Amino acid sequence: MRVIVDPNVHIPKSLLRKSFISYSDPPPTNLELRVTFGAIAADVEVRPFAPGTVHKVPERSYLSRDSGREPHQVHLNFGTFTGSATLRIHAPKTAHIYMETSATFGQTRIYLPRTFHGPLTICSWVRAPRLSAELRRACVPVSEDGCTMRWFVGDVGAWSANNEHGDSAKADTAFGNVWVGYVGEEEEGAGALDGTLVHWARNTLGLLLIFCAMYWIPVLLWRLIAAVLSSIF
Numbered sequence: 001m002r003v004i005v006d007p008n009v010h011i012p013k014s015l016l017r018k019s020f021i022s023y024s025d026p027p028p029t030n031l032e033l034r035v036t037f038g039a040i041a042a043d044v045e046v047r048p049f050a051p052g053t054v055h056k057v058p059e060r061s062y063l064s065r066d067s068g069r070e071p072h073q074v075h076l077n078f079g080t081f082t083g084s085a086t087l088r089i090h091a092p093k094t095a096h097i098y099m100e101t102s103a104t105f106g107q108t109r110i111y112l113p114r115t116f117h118g119p120l121t122i123c124s125w126v127r128a129p130r131l132s133a134e135l136r137r138a139c140v141p142v143s144e145d146g147c148t149m150r151w152f153v154g155d156v157g158a159w160s161a162n163n164e165h166g167d168s169a170k171a172d173t174a175f176g177n178v179w180v181g182y183v184g185e186e187e188e189g190a191g192a193l194d195g196t197l198v199h200w201a202r203n204t205l206g207l208l209l210i211f212c213a214m215y216w217i218p219v220l221l222w223r224l225i226a227a228v229l230s231s232i233f
Contacts, residue, residue, distance in 0.1 A: 001040075001041060001042050001043065002042075002043045002045070003031060003042055003043070003044045003045070004044075004045045004047065005030050005031050005044060005045070005046045005047065005074055005076070006047040007030060007046070007047065007049055007072075007074055007095065008047065008049060008050045028075070029075045029076070029077050030074045030075050030076060031044065031074075031075075031076050031077070032076075032077040032078075033077075033078050033079075034077075034078070034079040034080070035079075035080050035081070035083060036080070036081045036082070037081065037082050037083065038080065038082075038083045039080065039083035039084045039085065039086075039106065040078055040080050040083065040084075040085040040086070040087070041085075041086045042078070042086070042087050042088070043088045043090075044076065044087065044088065044089050044090065045090045045091075046074050046089070046090065046091040046092065046095050046097060047092075047095070048092040048094050048095055049072055049094055049095055072094070072095065072096060073095075073096045073097070073098050073165075074091070074095055074096070074097050074098065075097075075098045075099075076089070076097060076098070076099040076100070077099075077100050077101075078099075078100070078101045078102070079101070079102040079103070080102075080103050080104075080106055081103075081104045081105065081106075082104070082105050082106060083103070083106045084103065084106035084107040084108065084109075084176075085101060085103050085106060085107075085108045085109070085110075086109045087099075087101065087108075087109070087110050087111065088111040088183055088186075089110075089111065089112055089113050089183070090113055090183060091113045091115060091116075091167075092115065093115040096118070096165065096166050096167050096168075097113070097116070097167050097168075097169070098167070098168045099168070099169045099170070100169075100170045100171075100172075101169075101170065101171045101172070102171075102172040102173070103171075103172075103173045103176050103178075104173065104174045104175065104176065105174070105175045105176055106173075106176050107176050107177045107178075107179075108171055108173055108176060108177070108178045108179070109179050109180075109181075109189045109190075109192075110169065110171060110178075110179070110180045110181075111181055111182060111183045111184075111185065111186065111189065112135070112153075112167075112169065112180065112181070112182055112183065113182075113183055114182050114183065114184075115167075116153050116154070116167045116169070116182075117153060117154035117155070117158070117159060117166045117167055118152070118153060118154065118159060118166035118167035118168045118169075119142070119150060119151070119152055119153075119168050119169075120139065120150070120151045120152070120153055120168075120169050120170075120180065121148065121149070121150050121151075121168075121169070121170045121171070122148070122149050122150075122170075122171045122172075122178050122180070123147055123148045123149075123170075123171070123172045123173070124147055124149075124173050124176075124177075124178055125147050125173070125174045125175065126173075126174070126175050126176075127176075127177050128149075129149060129171070129177075129178040129179070129180065130177070130178070130179045130180070130192055131151070131179075131180050131181065132179070132180070132181030132182060132185050132188055132189070132192075133188075134181065134182055134185065135153070135180060135181050135182060138153055138154065139151040139152060139153040139154075140152055140156070153167075154166075179192040
C-alpha cells in the first residue's frame, strides 16, 4: 500500500468529527491504519508544507500546553493485533512526523526517513528491540524503564534550541519483535526479524491464553453468582 499525506490539503470542518475541530484536544491524525487479523505494509510519502503557510491558532489551544507538538507536524498512527507491520516513512526535512505504532503479537519493522530528528521510544514486553547499525550510530540512549527504552536520534542541542520541536516515533508491542532503521536498509530489516519456532509458539500460546480467559472468566463469574444466589434463596 502506498499512501501520500499532503498536510496542505484543506478539509472542511463539516466533514470532521467534533473532537477534531476542538482546539482543547490534540490536533487530528493525518493518517491512521488499524487492523485486527491482518498485516500492515505501508509506504507513506509525506508532502512538504507549502511555503508561506500561515497557521492561525487561537489563544487557548493545544499549543499552550506542554505537549511538545507544533503545527507543522504530521501525525501518523498504525496498529495491528495479530499481524505484522512494515512501515516506510518518506518525509522532507520541513515536515516533522509524530508516529505511533502498536502490534500486540506481530513483528514490527519501521523505516524512518533519514531526516528524522527527535526522540524514539520503544516498549517491548518480551524481547529487546533492535536498531540498525546506522541508526545506532546516529542516536544516543536516554533511559530504560522496565520494558520501555528511549533513544534520541540526532543532535540534542539543536533540538532543544528549536523549542524541542521535531520528529517523534513510538512503537509498542506485547509479544512481538521490533526493528527500526532507515529507509534504504530494507535488506537488513528483512533479515533482522526472521520468524523462529519459539517466536510463533509464544504467539500461539499468548492467543490461546487470551481466548481461554475470555471464555472462562464469564463462566466462573456466572457460577459464582449462581452459588451466591442459591445460598441466599
